[in-house]
Amino acid sequence: MQMREAAAIATEASLLDIRNLQIRLRRTRGAGLSVLDGVSLTVERGETIGIVGESGCGKSVLSLSILGLLPSAMRIGGGEIWYEGRHPLHTMTDRDIRAFRGKEIAMIFQDPMSSLNHGLTIGYQITETLRLHLGYSRKEARERAVWLLRKVGLPRPESLLREYPHQLSGGMRQRVMIAIAVSCNPGLLIADEPTTALDVTIQAQILDLMRQIREEDGTSILLISHDFGIIADMCDRVLVMYAGQIVESGTVDDLFERPLHPYTAGLLRSIPTPAKKNSPLYSIEGHVPALHERGAGCRFASRCAHATERCRTEQPELVAYRGGHAARCFLAEAEGGNRHAAV
Amino acid sequence: MKRMKSYSLVLGASFVSVLFVVMLISLVYTPHPPNEMNIRERLQAPSVRHWLGTDNFGRDILSRVMVGSQTAFEVGAVSVAIGLLGGFLVGTLAGYMGKWVDELLMRATDALLAFPGILLALLLVSISKPSLFQTMLAIGILSIPSFARVIRSGVLQHKEADYVKAARGLGAGHANLIFVQIAPNIASSVVTTAALSFSTAVLIEAALSYLGLGVQPPDPSWGRMLNEAQSYLAKAPWFTLAPGLLITLTVLGFNLLGDGIRDLRDKKS
Amino acid sequence: MPPSEPLVELNGITKSYAKPVSLFKRQTLRAVDGVSLSVRQGETLGLVGESGCGKSTTGQIAARLLAPSGGKLLYRGEDVTGAGAGALRRALRRRIQYVFQDPFTSLNPRFPIGRLLGEPLKINRLCGRKERQLRVGEMLETIGLDASYAKRYPHELSGGQRQRIGIARALILNPEFVVLDEPVSALDVSVQAQILNLLKKLQREFSLTYLFISHDLNVIHYMSDKVAVMYLGKIVETADVDSLYSRPLHPYTQALISFVPADDLRAKREKIILKGDLPNPLAIPAGCPFQTRCAHVHERCLSAAPSLKEASPGHSVSCHLYA
Numbered sequence: 030m031q032m033r034e035a036a037a038i039a040t041e042a043s044l045l046d047i048r049n050l051q052i053r054l055r056r057t058r059g060a061g062l063s064v065l066d067g068v069s070l071t072v073e074r075g076e077t078i079g080i081v082g083e084s085g086c087g088k089s090v091l092s093l094s095i096l097g098l099l100p101s102a103m104r105i106g107g108g109e110i111w112y113e114g115r116h117p118l119h120t121m122t123d124r125d126i127r128a129f130r131g132k133e134i135a136m137i138f139q140d141p142m143s144s145l146n147h148g149l150t151i152g153y154q155i156t157e158t159l160r161l162h163l164g165y166s167r168k169e170a171r172e173r174a175v176w177l178l179r180k181v182g183l184p185r186p187e188s189l190l191r192e193y194p195h196q197l198s199g200g201m202r203q204r205v206m207i208a209i210a211v212s213c214n215p216g217l218l219i220a221d222e223p224t225t226a227l228d229v230t231i232q233a234q235i236l237d238l239m240r241q242i243r244e245e246d247g248t249s250i251l252l253i254s255h256d257f258g259i260i261a262d263m264c265d266r267v268l269v270m271y272a273g274q275i276v277e278s279g280t281v282d283d284l285f286e287r288p289l290h291p292y293t294a295g296l297l298r299s300i301p302t303p304a305k306k307n308s309p310l311y312s313i314e315g316h317v318p319a320l321h322e323r324g325a326g327c328r329f330a331s332r333c334a335h336a337t338e339r340c341r342t343e344q345p346e347l348v349a350y351r352g353g354h355a356a357r358c359f360l361a362e363a364e365g366g367n368r369h370a371a372v
Numbered sequence: 373m374k375r376m377k378s379y380s381l382v383l384g385a386s387f388v389s390v391l392f393v394v395m396l397i398s399l400v401y402t403p404h405p406p407n408e409m410n411i412r413e414r415l416q417a418p419s420v421r422h423w424l425g426t427d428n429f430g431r432d433i434l435s436r437v438m439v440g441s442q443t444a445f446e447v448g449a450v451s452v453a454i455g456l457l458g459g460f461l462v463g464t465l466a467g468y469m470g471k472w473v474d475e476l477l478m479r480a481t482d483a484l485l486a487f488p489g490i491l492l493a494l495l496l497v498s499i500s501k502p503s504l505f506q507t508m509l510a511i512g513i514l515s516i517p518s519f520a521r522v523i524r525s526g527v528l529q530h531k532e533a534d535y536v537k538a539a540r541g542l543g544a545g546h547a548n549l550i551f552v553q554i555a556p557n558i559a560s561s562v563v564t565t566a567a568l569s570f571s572t573a574v575l576i577e578a579a580l581s582y583l584g585l586g587v588q589p590p591d592p593s594w595g596r597m598l599n600e601a602q603s604y605l606a607k608a609p610w611f612t613l614a615p616g617l618l619i620t621l622t623v624l625g626f627n628l629l630g631d632g633i634r635d636l637r638d639k640k641s
Numbered sequence: 642m643p644p645s646e647p648l649v650e651l652n653g654i655t656k657s658y659a660k661p662v663s664l665f666k667r668q669t670l671r672a673v674d675g676v677s678l679s680v681r682q683g684e685t686l687g688l689v690g691e692s693g694c695g696k697s698t699t700g701q702i703a704a705r706l707l708a709p710s711g712g713k714l715l716y717r718g719e720d721v722t723g724a725g726a727g728a729l730r731r732a733l734r735r736r737i738q739y740v741f742q743d744p745f746t747s748l749n750p751r752f753p754i755g756r757l758l759g760e761p762l763k764i765n766r767l768c769g770r771k772e773r774q775l776r777v778g779e780m781l782e783t784i785g786l787d788a789s790y791a792k793r794y795p796h797e798l799s800g801g802q803r804q805r806i807g808i809a810r811a812l813i814l815n816p817e818f819v820v821l822d823e824p825v826s827a828l829d830v831s832v833q834a835q836i837l838n839l840l841k842k843l844q845r846e847f848s849l850t851y852l853f854i855s856h857d858l859n860v861i862h863y864m865s866d867k868v869a870v871m872y873l874g875k876i877v878e879t880a881d882v883d884s885l886y887s888r889p890l891h892p893y894t895q896a897l898i899s900f901v902p903a904d905d906l907r908a909k910r911e912k913i914i915l916k917g918d919l920p921n922p923l924a925i926p927a928g929c930p931f932q933t934r935c936a937h938v939h940e941r942c943l944s945a946a947p948s949l950k951e952a953s954p955g956h957s958v959s960c961h962l963y964a
Contacts, residue, residue, distance in 0.1 A: 083829035084800075198918045199692075228691035228856065229900050230915045237914060255829060258902050299834035301863040302902060303886060309841070310863070312834035316799060534747035538810070541706050542761040543734040556751040 042114020044216055044249050045072040045095070045134075050108035050119075052090055052099065054320070062320045064090050064103060066273045069347075072217060077243065077250040079264030079281075081257060083296075085317050086270040088253045092221045095251075096134055097126045113216070132162040135210035139222035141202035145194040151178075152190030155209050162213045177208040181238055200231035204238065211242055218242075219251045224259065236263060257300060261285065266353075269293050272318055272328040275347060279354035287369040289356035291333050294369065327359070335360055381632025384567075387625025391618075395441040402435035407590055415608045425610040428600060433614050440592040440615065444622060447508050447577040447587075448570040454512025455569055456562070459519020464550055466520070467527030478524070485517040493576055497585045507586045511576050515569040522565045526558030560637040567630030571623040578619050594619050646718060647679035648850050649703060649737075649818055654712035656698050660923060668923045672698045673709070674874035677949070678852075680818070680867075685844070685851040687865030687882065689858060689897070693922055695874040697742075697822055700854045704739035704820040716818075735765065738811035742823035744803035748795040754781075754806055755791030761814050780809045783846075784839060801832035805839065812843060820852045825860060837863060858901045862886055870894050873922060873930040876949055880956035890958040892935050929961065937962060 052065035065087045072078050082088045093099050095110055095118060110118040112133065118126060130136075138144045146154060155177060156170035165173065171190070178186035181204040194202055203223065210218055220239065224232040236259065242248055254260055260267055261281050269277040269290065277290040288294040298311040315332035318324075327345050330336040340359055349355040350366025403423070410430030418425045424433040466477040484492075496510035530536060531554070539553050580586030581595030589596070594615035601611035656673040673695040680686040690696045701707040702714065705721070714722045721733055741747035748757055758780055759773045768776070778788050784805040795803055804824060811819055824840070825833040837860065844851060853864050861868060862882055869879040870891065878891040889895045896913040915934045926932060929942040941961050949959040 083831065200918055228919075229858070230691065230896055231918070233900060233912055233914045257830075296830060299831050301834070301837065301859045303859075303862050306863055309838045310834040312838060313831045316801075534741050534743060535749040537706060538739075538741060538747045538807075539749070539760065539764070541704065541734070541739050542764050542810075542814070543731060544760075544764045548764060553749055557749070 043071040046111040048109045051106040053106035079260040079267040080253045082270035087273045132213045135215040136219040181208045283354040289361040384628025398438035404432035406435040406439045440594045448573045450508040451511035451573040455515030458516040462520040463523030467524040481517045564634040571626035648682040650679045650715040652713040687861040687868040688854045690871035694871040700820045735814045738816040740821045878958045
């Protein structure tokens with residue numbers, strides 16, 4: 030905790046600063062279709078930022094782009110990614126970014142079974158990172174691995190080192206992933222749907238663990254999920270993504286109490302809760318436009334009950350209102366961010 | 373890497389089509405009668421009259437090679453058909469029924485696979501008089517294991533798929549499940565195996581005929597031509613070159629075709 | 642008002658698998674261990690539990706896709722457990738249907754939608770081609786898809802559309818009882834809402850009875866009239882939906898319910914976080930299967946397995962705390 034605080038005092042820059050990021054599909058001719066369009070976000074030290082959206086909105090692509098892990102079919106088409114205000118991740122070669130992966134910035138993924146190597150023991154996979162980034166000797170790495178496994182709440186850490194991923198349950202595997210991720214004390218932890226593949230009771234344990242790590246080590250978290258409940262539980266600020274853009278951002282309270290964008294409002298309304306039992310659930314008309322179906326206007330216009338002619342032809346900007354609550358919607362602009370979105 | 377993949381299919385398909393067309397043409401026309409001997413013109417180098425030269429009996433090599441392609445295709449087609457049918461039977465029974473049926477059939481298949489192909493072909497062929505039919509039968513039996521394995525693996529994989537369970541839940545019987553539901557999903561891997569088996573068949577036939585145990589004269593065969601040409605290697609190299617080149621091109625063509633189809637299937641999935 | 646006699650009844654259903662552990666030793670995996678359930682006509686019974694609890698297996702047994710190792714399955718009071726060949730089996734096939742969780746793998750990728758929907762009619766030889774086409778067209782309309790979808794292939798459709806096809810296929814035979822195995826788990830929230838609305842609409846229109854299997858407590862609450870909770874192959878609690886959610890009795894149910902958000906998603910709930918993991922299903926300890934994670938475990942739980950007993954009318958629980 031001390032180290033991070035000192036660093037925070039020393040520099041004014043945000044921990045992570047993404048400016049106007051554009052991700053395109055590679056194409057032999059022309060610019061290619063864009064997957065992400067002008068996405069900007071910042072993560073300060075000690076903050077937990079949530080990114081919520083449905084499939085195809087680009088949230089996973091966003092998280093992969095930070096560490097240069099985009100699939101070969103995609104590339105960064107524009108924008109900047111700055112770490113600690115002085116490391117331009119977007120321009121780095123693979124070789125240079127490697128120094129960050131697992132050390133300053135760590136990632137945990139949705140499916141721990143496919144993210145861990147089936148053929149290597151748990152012990153090897155943890156110590157590998159330690160020896161690579163921190164130059165530990167074999168003995169030192171082993172000791173630290175045991176300490177880490179204990180820290181993430183795994184029983185019998187010494188014998189666990191010798192086991193293979195398939196011998197562990199899903200929840201245990203995810204804990205191992207977290208152990209590997211925090212092994213080098215990263216400043217930023219990117220968690221892409223970390224609990225989606227897990228049962229509800231295990232989910233709660235893993236989120237609890239993440240909270241514990243956040244408190245103990247001051248790690249910032251970028252949490253990506255489609256589950257509003259988890260986001261509400263864990264995050265300070267939230268960004269809502271739709272069709273490759275951020276359509277709303279603000280604190281958890283902002284979003285839940287006064288959603289400015291019709292999509293956010295619509296999503297919240299579609300969640301089944303006990304009170305809604307005896308009437309049809311609200312559902313947003315239509316479907317998410319495919320990459321090539323995105324027109325010139327607002328991408329949500331085809332599904333929005335209040336879309337105007339302007340909405341269909343012009344692209345709204347992300348405008349910030351009171352308290353940093355921002356939305357990308359002409360109707361919100363017209364209201365000055367004062368009324369929350371009707372659906 | 374990407375470029376190479378698309379070449380396989382194109383090259384393979386072109387080779388095979390050209391050979392196929394040549395074979396079709398040979399059914400109705402060859403530059404010279406393939407079996408017409410003309411001692412005065414023996415062992416002539418390639419010329420305008422004889423594009424590929426003449427053999428030790430003065431026969432036109434081009435014509436003989438063209439007619440030889442008929443044998444190659446015939447053997448290939450029939451033996452692949454036998455292999456496919458036999459392999460389908462074995463593979464489907466083994467994959468679908470599982471347990472001891474699977475064990476039994478697969479161990480038998482393994483045993484067949486363990487035999488060196490040529491030896492087995494020799495064995496089968498020498499039991500009775502060597503002939504075209506014997507050759508095709510022998511090679512066909514030899515290719516059953518490859519088909520059986522591919523089909524069995526496909527059936528095993530798809531048997532547990534949800535859509536098969538769904539069809540079962542709707543009342544579909546075994547026949548429907550195998551032929552209607554699963555079959556279209558394993559078709560492309562079977563086609564790949566067929567292409568590769570075809571080329572193996574051509575090669576084995578050539579080997580058998582070279583040894584004198586395959587196709588008998590006067591039926592033409594590239595393999596036997598190679599045997600005949602052997603003694604004249606120094607004097608008339610074109611004599612060996614023609615059948616040898618064609619065997620190589622045919623095998624290569626079908627292999628590339630098989631690879632190309634497999635890559636196409638992989639890309640799609 | 643649903644009639645009092647249940648439409649479908651499961652009595653003491655068990656399903657065991659033998660797993661070879663070494664060359665000579667085998668271990669028995671009890672996927673389903675003595676499950677008894679009943680559903681009345683027109684009702685929706687929700688079956689909730691986490692992965693490995695046996696709810697999918699139970700669902701498949703109820704839909705007669707899987708044969709149980711023991712126990713009885715009753716349909717309209719008749720024992721249909723072993724219904725082998727012939728008319729009874731065919732009739733049952735039409736009356737009981739199953740919707741799969743993954744709409745992608747449950748549709749034959751090589752068939753166009755029209756064919757997929759017509760398949761049940763074709764397999765059961767129910768009508769000629771013209772009528773089949775007619776019924777397929779009607780069904781597409783009922784689920785809200787344009788007639789042009791008949792020519793498309795599964796991979797061309799979105800997840801929500803595929804799931805509609807899966808549901809439509811189950812309904813084209815006009816069944817009475819439909820087992821839905823996690824029908825919305827693979828879908829986004831907004832699509833989920835559409836599908837749930839569709840399911841409720843179809844239930845009303847066609848007088849369907851549902852066995853709705855899910856791990857999502859919100860969805861279960863929305864859809865069900867009665868709920869049964871499963872843990873490691875056993876039913877640990879059953880009740881009507883309001884009682885279960887307002888007064889859960891079994892410690893496991895209490896933990897699950899504690900995760901259900903209040904209507905305000907932000908409300909800080911008192912969440913019961915269970916310690917430990919699910920025990921290995923091959924080595925379930927003697928006594929109560931929940932002992933390894935229960936906050937109220939005492940001596941009796943380690944030696945004697947509790948059984949399902951009625952704690953109050955319509956509300957049964959399997960736990961020594963209430964014995």
